[in-house]
Every structure is written in structure tokens, then in C-alpha cells.
Amino acid sequence: xxxxxxxxxxxxxxxxxxxxxxxxxxxxxxxxxxxxxxxxxxxxxxxxxxxxxxxxxxxxxxxxxxxxxxxxxxxxxxxxxxxxxxxxxxxxxxxxxxxxxxxxxxxxxxxxxxxxxxxxxxxxxxxxxxxxxxxxxxxxxxxxxxxxxxxxxxxxxxxxxxxxxxxxxxxxxxxxxxxxxxxxxxxxxxxxxxxxxxxxxxxxxxxxxxxxxxxxxxxxxxxxxxxxxxxxxxxxxxxxxxxxxxxxxxxxxxxxxxxxxxxxxxxxxxxxxxxxxxxxxxxxxxxxxxxxxxxxxxxxxxxxxxxxxxxxxxxxxxxxxxxxxxxxxxxxxxxxxxxxxxxxxxxxxxxxxxxxxxxxxxxxxxxxxxxxxxxxxxxxxxxxxxxxxxxxxxxxxxxxxxxxxxxxxxxxxxxxxx
Amino acid sequence: xxxxxxxxxxxxxxxxxxxxxxxxxxxxxxxxxxxxxxxxxxxxxxxxxxxxxxxxxxxxxxxxxxxxxxxxxxxxxxxxxxxxxxxxxxxxxxxxxxxxxxxxxxxxxxxxxxxxxxxxxxxxxxxxxxxxxxxxxxxxxxxxxxxxxxxxxxxxxxxxxxxxxxxxxxxxxxxxxxxxxxxxxxxxxxxxxxxxxxxxxxxxxxxxxxxxxxxxxxxxxxxxxxxxxxxxxxxxxxxxxxxxxxxxxxxxxxxxxxxxxxxxxxxxxxxxxxxxxxxxxxxxxxxxxxxxxxxxxxxxxxxxxxxxxxxxxxxxxxxxxxxxxxxxxxxxxxxxxxxxxxxxxxxxxxxxxxxxxxxxxxxxxxxxxxxxxxxxxxxxxxxxxxxxxxxxxxxxxxxxxxxxxxxxxxxxxxxxxxxxxxxxxxxxxxxxxxxxxxxxxxxxxxxxxxxxxxxxxxxxxxxxxxxxxxxxxxxxxxxxxxxxxxxxxxxxxxxxxxxxxxxxxxxxxxxxxxxxxxxxxxxxxxxxxxxxxxxxxxxxxxx
Numbered sequence: 001x002x003x004x005x006x007x008x009x010x011x012x013x014x015x016x017x018x019x020x021x022x023x024x025x026x027x028x029x030x031x032x033x034x035x036x037x038x039x040x041x042x043x044x045x046x047x048x049x050x051x052x053x054x055x056x057x058x059x060x061x062x063x064x065x066x067x068x069x070x071x072x073x074x075x076x077x078x079x080x081x082x083x084x085x086x087x088x089x090x091x092x093x094x095x096x097x098x099x100x101x102x103x104x105x106x107x108x109x110x111x112x113x114x115x116x117x118x119x120x121x122x123x124x125x126x127x128x129x130x131x132x133x134x135x136x137x138x139x140x141x142x143x144x145x146x147x148x149x150x151x152x153x154x155x156x157x158x159x160x161x162x163x164x165x166x167x168x169x170x171x172x173x174x175x176x177x178x179x180x181x182x183x184x185x186x187x188x189x190x191x192x193x194x195x196x197x198x199x200x201x202x203x204x205x206x207x208x209x210x211x212x213x214x215x216x217x218x219x220x221x222x223x224x225x226x227x228x229x230x231x232x233x234x235x236x237x238x239x240x241x242x243x244x245x246x247x248x249x250x251x252x253x254x255x256x257x258x259x260x261x262x263x264x265x266x267x268x269x270x271x272x273x274x275x276x277x278x279x280x281x282x283x284x285x286x287x288x289x290x291x292x293x294x295x296x297x298x299x300x301x302x303x304x305x306x307x308x309x310x311x312x313x314x315x316x317x318x319x320x321x322x323x324x325x326x327x328x329x330x331x332x333x334x335x336x337x338x339x340x341x342x343x344x345x346x347x348x349x350x351x352x353x354x355x356x357x358x359x360x361x362x363x364x365x366x367x368x369x370x371x372x373x374x375x376x377x378x379x380x381x382x383x384x385x386x387x388x389x390x391x392x393x394x395x396x397x398x399x400x401x402x403x404x405x406x407x408x409x410x411x412x413x414x415x416x417x418x
Numbered sequence: 419x420x421x422x423x424x425x426x427x428x429x430x431x432x433x434x435x436x437x438x439x440x441x442x443x444x445x446x447x448x449x450x451x452x453x454x455x456x457x458x459x460x461x462x463x464x465x466x467x468x469x470x471x472x473x474x475x476x477x478x479x480x481x482x483x484x485x486x487x488x489x490x491x492x493x494x495x496x497x498x499x500x501x502x503x504x505x506x507x508x509x510x511x512x513x514x515x516x517x518x519x520x521x522x523x524x525x526x527x528x529x530x531x532x533x534x535x536x537x538x539x540x541x542x543x544x545x546x547x548x549x550x551x552x553x554x555x556x557x558x559x560x561x562x563x564x565x566x567x568x569x570x571x572x573x574x575x576x577x578x579x580x581x582x583x584x585x586x587x588x589x590x591x592x593x594x595x596x597x598x599x600x601x602x603x604x605x606x607x608x609x610x611x612x613x614x615x616x617x618x619x620x621x622x623x624x625x626x627x628x629x630x631x632x633x634x635x636x637x638x639x640x641x642x643x644x645x646x647x648x649x650x651x652x653x654x655x656x657x658x659x660x661x662x663x664x665x666x667x668x669x670x671x672x673x674x675x676x677x678x679x680x681x682x683x684x685x686x687x688x689x690x691x692x693x694x695x696x697x698x699x700x701x702x703x704x705x706x707x708x709x710x711x712x713x714x715x716x717x718x719x720x721x722x723x724x725x726x727x728x729x730x731x732x733x734x735x736x737x738x739x740x741x742x743x744x745x746x747x748x749x750x751x752x753x754x755x756x757x758x759x760x761x762x763x764x765x766x767x768x769x770x771x772x773x774x775x776x777x778x779x780x781x782x783x784x785x786x787x788x789x790x791x792x793x794x795x796x797x798x799x800x801x802x803x804x805x806x807x808x809x810x811x812x813x814x815x816x817x818x819x820x821x822x823x824x825x826x827x828x829x830x831x832x833x834x835x836x837x838x839x840x841x842x843x844x845x846x847x848x849x850x851x852x853x854x855x856x857x858x859x860x861x862x863x864x865x866x867x868x869x870x871x872x873x874x875x876x877x878x879x880x881x882x883x884x885x886x887x888x889x890x891x892x893x894x895x896x897x898x899x900x901x902x903x904x905x906x907x908x909x910x911x912x913x914x915x916x917x918x919x920x921x922x923x924x925x926x927x928x929x930x931x932x933x934x935x936x937x938x939x940x941x942x943x944x945x946x947x948x949x950x951x952x953x954x955x956x957x958x959x960x961x
Contacts, residue, residue, distance in 0.1 A: 342595060346595050349463055
């Protein structure tokens with residue numbers, strides 16, 4: 001197996017690492033938090049983050065430092081940092097790994113983020129099914145309170161901070177930041193119409209920033225080693241390392257940490273051990289269920305935000321799903337659209353009705369009753385969902401469904417009515 | 419005011435105003451379902467998609483934008499008719515019809531349904547959706563409402579109305595994806611008094627009114643703008659009628675009175691206009707203790723004769739009126755008493771109104787609850803302004819009745835439930851009752867003169883905030899009836915006096931020329947939105 005570039009998973013890959021606060025501090029943890037509290041102003045932290053070029057790992061890849069700088073100056077309204085640990089994108093399981101095995105790493109990043117954005121209360125929104133992760137993160141927070149790294153007047157620096165774990169109720173859409181904020185407020189999780197953006201009016205209509213677990217886990221490294229050390233990793237505009245969740249028909253599925261811009265083919269063959277059972281590769285979904293599918297001849301590309309965008313798909317949350325030659329792409333499309341149809345919040349017309357219609361069309365193929373016109377109609381309906389909805393869910397349906405039809409017409413042809 | 423360009427035409431907007439709102443004000447239609455001017459914006463139906471080719475800085479928006487939620491900007495260039503915008507409107511309509519039952523032939527909303535109209539205007543006219551649709555049942559959700567969830571377009575107006583306007587939170591969103599449905603919590607019934615508004619704001623036939631169900635096709639209705647007479651608020655309404663029958667009442671927007679809403683009591687007040695069974699249809703006079711029909715001529719002659727016989731004047735002549743009478747009727751009635759008999763004895767039941775409904779706690783804007791008052795008549799303020807005599811305990815009337823009046827004129831049904839008043843009045847030598855429906859006064863009266871209902875006559879009312887509003891005749895009055903102003907004027911003419919104005923318009927203009935509350939006003943000045951009298955309180959203030 002090829003070597004990983006260990007930055008986030010360094011502790012986790014250390015044999016015998018327990019993940020509690022003592023072990024974390026022994027491995028050099030909590031230093032960034034102390035350094036920030038004692039010697040840095042909030043604006044300086046944001047400058048460092050900006051210089052590092054860290055981009056959000058949740059899916060959209062928005063520059064983290066810039067997001068933090070959108071927060072308004074302190075006012076009478078409380079500011080919030082919410083950590084999005086919903087991790088609902090199918091195929092993604094890297095946040096789980098971090099939360100279960102090294103929770104202090106991302107918690108430290110979150111604490112630094114709170115300090116940088118003058119937030120005295122942070123929420124960690126973990127999906128309700130992940131009881132083990134909820135327990136583990138709560139344990140870690142209790143440890144921090146005990147060590148007086150959280151609470152009132154932390155380390156005598158006059159800064160108060162509280163962190164709260166909030167279990168979600170298990171809806172894919174609650175991974176969308178505004179739907180998550182609604183859910184956090186106790187409402188039905190439905191994406192909000194933007195503007196206003198969360199930085200103006202988020203949780204409880206107060207300025208709020210939402211960050212992914214992996215994004216926050218990068219923060220301690222950046223403040224310890226400096227923005228340059230981080231920016232030196234990966235290609236331009238795609239700094240740092242990434243935790244890639246590889247699943248599907250590979251010999252060794254799992255989370256692998258590599259530099260940004262690592263070759264996608266190499267990820268599958270060198271890290272994940274190639275296709276299971278020595279079979280041939282049929283397709284790769286490179287960024288979770290909402291990314292467009294790639295054919296085997298398209299995967300020899302650098303795996304980062306910009307290059308996958310150029311290839312007409314997306315890096316998303318870094319979830320690579322690999323499918324061998326025995327896969328029926330139509331069945332894959334059916335499974336995908338069934339998921340999206342089930343998870344659409346129903347708010348916007350195109351997504352609500354479009355996913356239902358698409359599901360029925362794919363099922364017609366499954367019944368071997370398709371034809372070319374139906375494939376065209378599917379592509380058209382999928383296209384109509386993209387870009388016409390409140391949140392990115394519409395695009396998340398549109399992109400992959402169009403890609404299935406466009407890239408694997410021969411697979412659909414197998415299901416034509418004879 | 420700054421301008422932006424909609425379909426190449428300049429449109430003025432106020433700062434912060436959305437494209438859709440400015441466009442609607444300028445008279446350009448952009449199709450929409452979920453947007454309602456009285457409700458919070460959610461931008462979820464996606465019907466109002468427009469193309470923004472220039473944000474005012476030379477750059478356009480790559481995606482279509484919802485005009486209901488996008489604020490207009492200086493020099494912005496927006497198109498709602500471009501190919502791309504049409505594509506958006508078309509696709510949303512196509513998707514909306516995916517699960518719609520297309521049962522227009524049996525849907526009460528047909529003819530005034532946004533989905534139907536837009537499907538004609540923006541749809542393709544054919545469907546490629548060949549699969550089984552999601553199906554829900556229908557049921558009653560309140561005393562006033564029928565819920566047909568298959569027709570729902572999930573615009574969430576009902577949810578927002580329940581949450582932000584009435585604050586009862588009885589409608590909510592259930593399930594998600596194509597199964598998303600709006601329904602009452604736990605299948606409970608809605609009990610508040612503003613249910614009818616839910617049927618109004620529902621852009622399709624998902625929420626319809628129960629008493630309108632299967633009664634009439636919407637396009638057959640004639641619509642007469644008028645004012646609700648069920649309480650002293652005077653909500654602006656349209657009477658919707660066909661073949662001389664009123665079928666329903668709908669609120670008419672007036673920001674100074676009722677905004678977009680009205681209460682169910684007002685909506686349910688129209689059957690009285692269709693009541694022919696109890697209607698007094700011809701003039702009658704009591705002959706040997708029995709009321710007998712006669713012609714207007716004969717009756718008038720007889721009345722003139724009786725009045726001469728009795729020869730009453732001054733305090734011996736009494737007038738009683740209710741506060742359902744228009745300002746014009748009160749004016750001519752007063753003139754009849756003063757000029758005909760030298761009497762100023764015109765009494766009315768003074769029943770000041772207060773807000774009837776208590777809003778729920780935590781409701782930010784409780785406006786809608788101020789609409790229903792306990793004063794169930796439209797013109798108490800008008801009677802006060804006209805200088806009529808009235809107090810809450812009717813003490814002054816009872817004192818006047820002790821003096822045994824000889825002639826009593828009664829307009830409408832004042833004091834009708836007060837046995838003592840009825841008893842005292844019955845001792846008079848001549849009782850003339852003017853009314854529309856049978857009532858206890860008719861049993862006592864010597865002469866009964868049939869008048870017009872508020873659906874048949876013209877006139878003005880003063881509402882609780884002293885706003886002058888005009889009702890308009892919607893229905894043809896039955897033959898043999900006359901309007902009250904004319905009846906009162908002809909009574910005065912019988913006495914050989916200067917003729918009084920014989921129509922509402924003439925009476926109002928006469929009032930405008932005299933000292934009094936309406937001095938300087940003319941009939942034309944009372945527009946469809948009414949007119950606040952000087953020093954009028956804002957309509958928002960609760961009575």
C-alpha cells in the first residue's frame with residue numbers, strides 16, 4: 001500500500017492511541033488552543049486561516065477563512081459556530097472516523113473557530129443514528145470542561161465558551177446548512193431561501209457559521225505549523241490533505257488521507273487495493289451520491305475540487321464509490337434516485353415532483369420497458385431539477401441522474417422493451 | 419423612486435422591495451403560487467422564476483431567480499418573458515401537474531384556479547407523466563372548510579396563515595418529498611373564526627369552502643364590490659351572485675380596514691339576502707286586526723288619512739331605527755320627523771362594540787382578531803354622528819315611551835327583543851314599520867312597508883373607525899318593495915311638505931351641503947376603498 005500523507009489522521013494511525021484528552025495532549029494537542037487564547041486576536045486567526053487556503057470539506061469547498069471573515073463584528077446578538085457532523089452524504093464516513101477516534105482534534109479546531117468569530121456557544125449537530133459518535137464527542141467535551149479548557153474564563157484569558165452536542169433526527173437534508181439550523185431550532189428541517197445567509201441570520205436569526213468536522217480538524221495544524229506549511233501541501237487553490245472515504249467493490253475500503261490533487265486512479269488501485277476479486281472497473285462515483293458518475297477512462301485525474309469540477313463532476317465530501325463490471329448502472333441509478341426521492345424535503349416543486357417522476361422512469365427501465373425516448377425524457381426531467389430549487393439538493397439530483405443517462409447509454413439500452 | 423427594467427419596461431420600486439411585488443404593483447403579471455402579499459416569503463413554489471440579465475452592475479445571474487424573494491436593484495434588468503424564464507415557468511408547471519389529479523370538472527376552484535390558469539398560459543398542453551400518482555383522501559377540516567390534499571401544490575400558504583396571521587398553528591407540513599402534505603395536526607378540526615381565508619388564499623382547490631361546494635361554477639358569478647354589514651368593522655367584500663341569488667362572500671383588499679382578510683361570521687351572513695320565505699314582499703295595512711296587502715297608492719292614502727285624524731306632533735311622534743340603516747336613511751328619517759311633525763324623537767339602540775375574539779399569546783401581529791366586534795351592526799358610528807338619541811340601557815327611550823306617543827315610525831328591527839318597549843309602543847295609535855323580513859314589529863304594526871336589503875340598496879355606513887364606506891346594490895329587489903330612503907321621503911311628501919331627497923345619492927349630496935359630519939363630501943368622493951372622516955382613527959386600532 002502506498003503511504004498516506006498523515007496530518008489529520010496522524011494520531012489515529014498511531015498504534016495504541018486512545019483518543020482521550022491526555023493522549024491527545026501527549027501527542028501535542030491543545031497547544032494551538034492555548035496559543036490562540038494567550039497570544040492572538042480573533043482577526044489574526046482569521047488571517048492565518050485565509051492564508052492557509054483551507055477549503056470546506058463538507059462538499060461545496062468554500063474557502064474557510066473567507067467564510068469566517070463574513071461574520072459581522074461583535075454586537076448585542078450572540079454569534080454561533082455550528083459544526084456540521086451530520087455526514088449524511090451516501091458513501092461518506094470520514095467524519096465518523098475522526099469523531100470516534102480523535103474527537104479532540106476537531107473540537108480544538110472548533111474552539112479556535114469560536115474564538116475567531118467571537119462566538120461563546122458552539123453546537124455540534126450529529127445525526128441521531130450515530131449514538132456512538134454522540135456519546136464519544138460528549139465524553140470529549142466533558143473532559144475539556146474538566147481540564148478547564150472549556151467553560152468560563154478559559155485559562156484565565158477571559159474568554160467564555162460552551163459546546164453543546166445536538167443529535168439530529170436523521171434526515172439527509174439536515175446536512176444542508178440552513179436546514180440543519182432549522183432542525184437545530186427545533187423546526188422541520190427545510191433549507192431556507194438565501195439571502196439572508198447564515199452569517200447574517202442563522203441559528204435563532206443570529207450570525208452563524210457552519211463548518212464540517214474535517215474542516216475544523218485542520219485548524220489546529222494550521223495554527224501550530226503555520227499557514228505556509230499547510231498551503232505547501234496540495235496544488236494551488238486546493239491546499240492541504242483530504243480524508244477520502246473509499247467504498248464499493250474495492251479490496252480494502254476505508255478512509256485514506258492523501259494530499260489534495262492526488263490521482264483518483266491511484267487512490268483506487270494503490271490505496272484501496274484495486275477492484276475486489278480481480279474484476280474490471282465499470283464506474284466510479286467520485287464525490288458521494290450527488291456527484292456525477294465517471295467511466296473508467298475518465299478517472300486518471302487529480303482528485304481535488306477544481307479538477308473534478310473540470311471533469312463535470314465534483315469532489316463533494318470526498319466519498320469515492322467504486323463499481324465493478326457486474327454492476328447494473330440502471331439499478332445503481334434506481335437506488336440513487338430512490339434515495340433522493342425519499343430524502344427530498346418537498347419544499348420546492350422541481351425537486352419534490354421531479355425526483356418522484358424520475359424514480360418512476362428509472363423503474364420503468366428496471367421493468368425492461370424503457371426506450372430511447374424515455375431515456376431522453378429522464379435526462380430532460382433531471383436537467384429541469386438542476387438550478388431551479390432553493391438549496392443544492394436539486395443540483396445533487398440533477399447532476400448524477402443526467403450523468404447516468406449520458407455516460408452509460410448502453411446500460412440503459414439493455415433495459416429497453418424488446 | 420429608483421427604477422429597474424422588467425421586460426425592457428422601467429418599473430419603479432421602493433428600496434428593499436422584491437421584483438415580484440414591484441411588478442405586481444406596476445401591473446405586470448409574474449406567475450406565482452406561494453407568494454401572498456399578506457404572508458411571509460418562502461420562495462418554495464419556484465413558479466415566479468425570472469431571468470436576471472443584469473444585476474445593475476453589468477453582470478447577470480447564471481441561474482434563474484425567484485422574483486418573490488429577490489430584491490429589486492437600481493438599473494437591474496429582469497425578464498419574465500425570455501426563453502429561459504419561460505422554460506423555468508414551464509418546467510415548474512409541468513412538475514406541479516405530475517401528482518395533480520386534474521379533476522377540474524368536479525373542482526370548485528376551476529375558473530379561479532391559479533394552477534389551471536397558469537397551465538393554460540405557461541404549460542405545454544400535454545403530459546409525459548404516465549405513472550400512478552400519489553393519492554390522499556379528502557375530508558372536512560372545520561365547520562367551513564373541505565381539504566382535498568390531492569390537489570395541493572404544497573405552497574404552504576395555509577401553514578403560514580395559521581402560524582403568522584391567526585397564530586393557531588393548526589395547519590402543518592407532514593411527511594416529505596412528493597408525499598409532503600399540509601394538514602391539520604392529529605386530524606383535528608379547525609375552530610377559529612377565520613377559516614374562510616384559508617379557502618381564499620389556497621391557490622388551487624385543495625382547501626375549498628364547504629357551503630360553496632358544488633353550488634355554482636366560479637365563472638358564472640357576478641361580483642359586486644360592497645361592504646360587510648355583519649359587524650361594525652365593515653370589511654370590504656365582494657358579493658358574488660348569479661340569477662339574483664348570492665352564493666358567497668369574499669373579502670376585498672383594503673389595507674385601511676381588513677387588509678386581505680375577513681371573518682367567517684361575515685362570510686356566513688349572506689343567506690339573509692336570499693331569504694324569500696320570510697321576506698315582506700308587499701305593503702300591508704291592518705284592517706280589523708288582520709294585516710292585508712294593498713297597493714302602495716292605497717296604503718299611502720290611508721296613512722295620510724290616519725295621520726291627519728290623529729293630528730300628532732312634537733314629542734307625540736317617535737322614530738325608532740336600528741343601526742343597520744344607512745346614513746342616508748337616517749338623514750331622511752330625521753327630516754321626516756322634524757319637518758313633518760316638529761319632532762326630534764329619533765331613537766336607536768346604542769351598543770358600543772368591543773373586540774370579540776381573543777388572540778392567542780405569542781402572536782406577533784394580532785390584526786386579524788380586531789376584525790370581529792361585538793357590535794353586530796354596520797352603522798353605530800353613523801347613528802352617533804347623525805345625532806340620534808340612544809344609550810346603552812335605552813333609558814331615554816323608555817322615559818319617552820312613558821309619555822305615550824301617538825305615532826311611532828320603525829325602521830328595521832330596533833329594540834325588537836325588548837318586551838317592555840314592544841308593549842309600550844303597541845299602545846300608540848299608529849305604528850308604521852319599514853322592514854325587509856318578518857319580525858315582531860310586523861305583528862304590532864298598523865302599516866308595514868317593505869324595504870330593500872343591504873344587498874339591494876345603495877348607501878353609506880360609518881364603521882367603527884369612522885371610515886365612510888359605500889354598499890352597492892348587487893341584487894334586483896323583489897317587485898313591490900321600495901328602498902327605505904324613497905319610502906321615508908314619500909311619507910314626508912304625504913304630509914304636504916317640501917319633498918325630501920328620494921335616493922341615497924341625493925340624500926348624501928344633501929348631507930354634504932349641510933353642516934354635519936359629511937359637510938363638503940359628495941357621493942362620488944366615496945370610492946371603493948371608502949373615506950376616513952376627519953380625525954379618523956387608524957383601522958388597526960381595536961374598537
